[in-house]
Amino acid sequence: MAKKLVIPIGPQHPALKEPASFDVTLQGEKVENILVKLGYNHRGIEKACENKPYLHDLYLIERVCGICSHSHATCFLQAVEEIAGLNVPMRAKYIRSIIGEMERIHSHLLWLGVAAHEIGFDTLLMYTWRDREIIMDLLALLTGNRVNYAVNILGGVRKDISEEEKGQILKAMDVLEERTKYYAHVATEEITIKKRLSKVGYLSPEDAVKMGAVGPTGRASKITRDIRAEDKYAAYGEVDFKVISDDNCDVFGRAVVRIGELMESYSIIRQLIKKLPVTPLKVPAPLRIPAGEAISRYEAPRGEDIHYVRANGTDKPERVKLRAPTLANVQSVSTMLQKGYLADVTIVIAAIDPCFSCTDRMIVAVNGKDEMTWKQLRQHSIDWYKKNRGVDFTKVKLGIK
């Protein structure tokens, strides 16, 4: 019987692009247990939002994560606009969706490169990142910045898409589609990639539900859920698209799903550009948002993003809470890695496309105790709501089986 060995990975590690730490317990070559330690990237954005006016919050929320900045900003704005009762004009919704899909394209191409790098296929990394520059140039053209586009404002968008730009977008989509077909060919036919990724990081559909996997991670395990199709926010109600899913349930499946989504994104952008309605770009928005609360959902490149905003009638929110997709996905990593090999750890972590800057939160120990049982935590929240909000939750029946 081999001795157990604990290998720390991170916070600085060549395979991790962000600071996060994993303690991998090994039995020989096999992974027995993996402990995820987060929190290196916690900045306290939720709290900082409470001290800034809504307009400034927008720029702060964009910087939750630079890769899916538009997702967070749009998700936040959707909540605020719902509270304020603003009717965003159609053209603005279309432009939000177009930029959102471009973001998905740049994020998925980025992922493809990073995943290829993790398995030692650096040629693919260089290829995808070269092609990704096409979309980055397009974003710079449309919004003025390569990352953190800040195209949204309260009540609409700040910049229009001209006829000339439309032509350039369509041209770029054609080029990218050709390239993506090639990547689909490489990733699914190339025997070494197939062998390296198949049966690695297996997550059964039941486990995916249990662990709360969202986005491409969930869709690769046969969970056909996509907020774009469910909520039809922004302009997604007006276009046709398929929700891509796969039944491989492994890292290979996750790659297939993302490549499939790339192809869908090209078609969505083409449809949106074709139908772009002529309306004003924004409606005037009040500085003070009336009291109220709202939850908004958004399908970010990594999965479902949820924002909760509570307004109290001033120009600053009372509470902003965000649940980024990585927080939902990161729990499943330990299930995926059970009985896996040490060499697979980095690719399995990379396969959920983690974004720790979205995820890191701080926990303050209540009563000086580090741990609370589920019962205690529930009791604590019931007491808190009774005292501070005057709501009695003991009478509320939970519908969870």
Add this chain to the structure above:
Amino acid sequence: MIKAVQKLITWSRLKSPWIIHFNTGACNACDIEIVAALTPTYDLERFGVQLKGTPRHADVLLCSGPVTRQIKDRLVRIYEQLPEPKFVVAVGTCACSGGVFEGCYNMLSGIDEAIPVNAYIPGCPASPDAIIDGITKLLKSFEESEAKKLTKAGG
């Protein structure tokens, strides 16, 4: 040391500076721009720059992000592991001065509160062109200071 050997070392350092990248609480945007600078379109490698996995192999530490309290000790440790002469480049406005995160409770305001910094590259995010410009300027200033030292030593 003999002048010729010193010259050779300086020359090789200038022609192939190895970098290490460390995210100290950034929003990822500057990080992807650093990687973009290394990939074919911008190709930082034409200056001999290579990305390394461990601080012990690197000459230049590229930091992005205004340093969270949690990461501060690790950053100092990584800085200490870099062999001399070492250079630190702060990439992005928030690494230079705190930027949008100014005033967040878990943040210092900039890399220079934790470790000494040699070059600042502003921009939110700093574009790959700016990163390349910053690194080449850093190399140039190093070259000049070394040349001065040599002439002084040579009398």
